[in-house]
Amino acid sequence: MTQQLRRRKARIAATWSGILAGVAAAAAMTTVMAGSAVAATTLGASAAERGRYFGTAVAANKLSDSAYTTILNREFNSVTPENEMKIDATEPNQNQFNYANADRIVQHARSQGMQVRGHTLAWHSQQPGWMQNMSGTALRNAMLNHVTQVATHFRGQVVAWDVVNEAFADGSTGARRDSNLQRTGDDWIEAAFRAARAADPNAKLCYNDYNTDDWTHAKTQAVYRMVQDFKQRGVPIDCVGLQSHMNNQSPYPSNYRTTLSSFAALGVDVQITELDIEGANATWYRNVVNDCLAVARCNGITVWGIRDSDSWRASQTPLLFDNNGNKKPAYDAVLQALNNGVTPTTPPTTTPPTTPPTTPPTTPPTTPPPGTGGCTATVSLNSWTGGFVATVRVTAGASGTNGWRVTMTLPSGATITNAWNTTRSANSGTVNFTNVSYNGRIAAGQSTEFGFQGTGVGTGMTPTCTAS
Numbered sequence: 458m459t460q461q462l463r464r465r466k467a468r469i470a471a472t473w474s475g476i477l478a479g480v481a482a483a484a485a486m487t488t489v490m491a492g493s494a495v496a497a498t499t500l501g502a503s504a505a506e507r508g509r510y511f512g513t514a515v516a517a518n519k520l521s522d523s524a525y526t527t528i529l530n531r532e533f534n535s536v537t538p539e540n541e542m543k544i545d546a547t548e549p550n551q552n553q554f555n556y557a558n559a560d561r562i563v564q565h566a567r568s569q570g571m572q573v574r575g576h577t578l579a580w581h582s583q584q585p586g587w588m589q590n591m592s593g594t595a596l597r598n599a600m601l602n603h604v605t606q607v608a609t610h611f612r613g614q615v616v617a618w619d620v621v622n623e624a625f626a627d628g629s630t631g632a633r634r635d636s637n638l639q640r641t642g643d644d645w646i647e648a649a650f651r652a653a654r655a656a657d658p659n660a661k662l663c664y665n666d667y668n669t670d671d672w673t674h675a676k677t678q679a680v681y682r683m684v685q686d687f688k689q690r691g692v693p694i695d696c697v698g699l700q701s702h703m704n705n706q707s708p709y710p711s712n713y714r715t716t717l718s719s720f721a722a723l724g725v726d727v728q729i730t731e732l733d734i735e736g737a738n739a740t741w742y743r744n745v746v747n748d749c750l751a752v753a754r755c756n757g758i759t760v761w762g763i764r765d766s767d768s769w770r771a772s773q774t775p776l777l778f779d780n781n782g783n784k785k786p787a788y789d790a791v792l793q794a795l796n797n798g799v800t801p802t803t804p805p806t807t808t809p810p811t812t813p814p815t816t817p818p819t820t821p822p823t824t825p826p827p828g829t830g831g832c833t834a835t836v837s838l839n840s841w842t843g844g845f846v847a848t849v850r851v852t853a854g855a856s857g858t859n860g861w862r863v864t865m866t867l868p869s870g871a872t873i874t875n876a877w878n879t880t881r882s883a884n885s886g887t888v889n890f891t892n893v894s895y896n897g898r899i900a901a902g903q904s905t906e907f908g909f910q911g912t913g914v915g916t917g918m919t920p921t922c923t924a925s
């Protein structure tokens with residue numbers, strides 16, 4: 458019997474018993490552990506309990522594949538368009554922008570309450586023909602226009618952008634990679650970051666690269682020095698993306714945690730942005746997750762595809778699901794690591810009777826205890842003339858939460874236009890923001906975040922949090 462079928466049957470049984478039908482849905486997300494601890498049963502839910510996201514690269518043309526979207530919607534709470542936001546896709550002809558495929562992915566993500574990472578605004582690769590043939594000031598201006606237009610189009614919908622991708626050379630020099638963009642002058646990277654900040658002041662702006670996992674490598678050190686320099690000079694940078702494509706030539710390095718914590722110590726978030734591991738070595742996957750969890754500012758992990766057959770290097774079978782969508786041992790290792798070393802128990806397999814019994818069972822099915830320690834919420838605002846983005850941090854009390862609701866009254870004239878990682882009851886006035894499926898369960902003392910964008914002025918909102 459498939460796990461999904463088992464869960465469905467578990468839900469039917471609960472409804473049939475007339476007991477706690479709502480809790481049955483929650484039980485599909487988590488299973489009861491020994492004692493009162495609970496372990497989430499999907500990657501996104503588990504990561505959310507640790508205050509992080511777990512994402513995947515998504516290809517627009519696979520959104521019509523139901524086997525693909527079933528796994529996507531069940532397991533992940535962040536998506537990165539694999540190719541659809543790249544320069545050749547979004548500006549195929551100069552100043553003619555095409556967002557159709559990227560918008561499809563964003564819409565899908567929003568319909569599922571998932572966040573979106575944008576990839577990528579400026580890169581030497583996957584440039585459209587017109588850009589490949591440009592140089593000098595014309596290229597610099599075209600690049601800046603591209604950054605501005607694309608970041609503006611997705612403003613409020615993309616949580617973090619890979620502003621610049623792969624700008625450093627491999628090998629021992631620590632030099633910049635030669636490219637047409639690099640030849641416009643060393644300052645092309647900071648110029649791209651400044652343009653991105655101006656276009657979308659609320660997106661986290663990341664520098665993203667590969668072969669930057671090993672702390673001792675010249676390329677890692679070179680990126681580190683650049684980020685350090687940017688922070689010192691006030692160039693707007695918020696995060697560093699480690700692609701972390703690992704194989705025998707680029708193995709998991711024992712100093713990976715040092716790399717993560719060293720970047721974090723510069724005052725930036727660290728995100729693992731394109732994780733895949735040749736042969737899906739479960740130990741390496743587990744190590745990567747544990748290292749991220751050990752660094753407070755490592756706030757999310759994205760794998761570069763769902764099933765092996767979806768991978769850019771499919772023959773190396775580097776992902777968490779096989780070609781048929783079955784979970785691989787690496788999946789179990791990742792989930793267990795996210796669950797703090799706890800393996801979720803298998804849901805009960807008992808088949809419910811087909812007719813209701815005459816006497817209802819006296820003992821309700823075991824369900825997670827309701828959170829009794831409450832929750833708190835804080836709101837931070839990023840405002841501009843005529844609009845704002847509010848980021849709300851929900852922190853569980855001593856008992857953790859099974860679900861939460863944050864109530865806030867918006868100032869007169871303020872209207873919500875978009876929200877993420879939450880369901881809202883209204884767009885103005887007093888609004889209840891409720892958890893979505895993957896972020897209701899927060900371990901004691903841990904946090905999760907949701908946000909919304911609005912028009913008008915957002916100052917003066919006081920959130921109150923109710924746990925369930």
Ligand code: G3I
Pocket residue numbers: 539540582583622667700731769
């Ligand atoms: O869509 C066309 C199809 O119409 C055509 O028939 C076919 C013929 O080659 O090409 C298809 O496009 C391919 C596209 O993937 C979609 O499958 C491109 O040729 C191919 O170059 C492209 O590869 C992508 C690669 O970036 C390009 O550099 C991979 O999907 C994508 O996974 C990969 O992602 C990169 C990250 O952006 C940056 N870090 C490294 C990572 C892996 O290379």
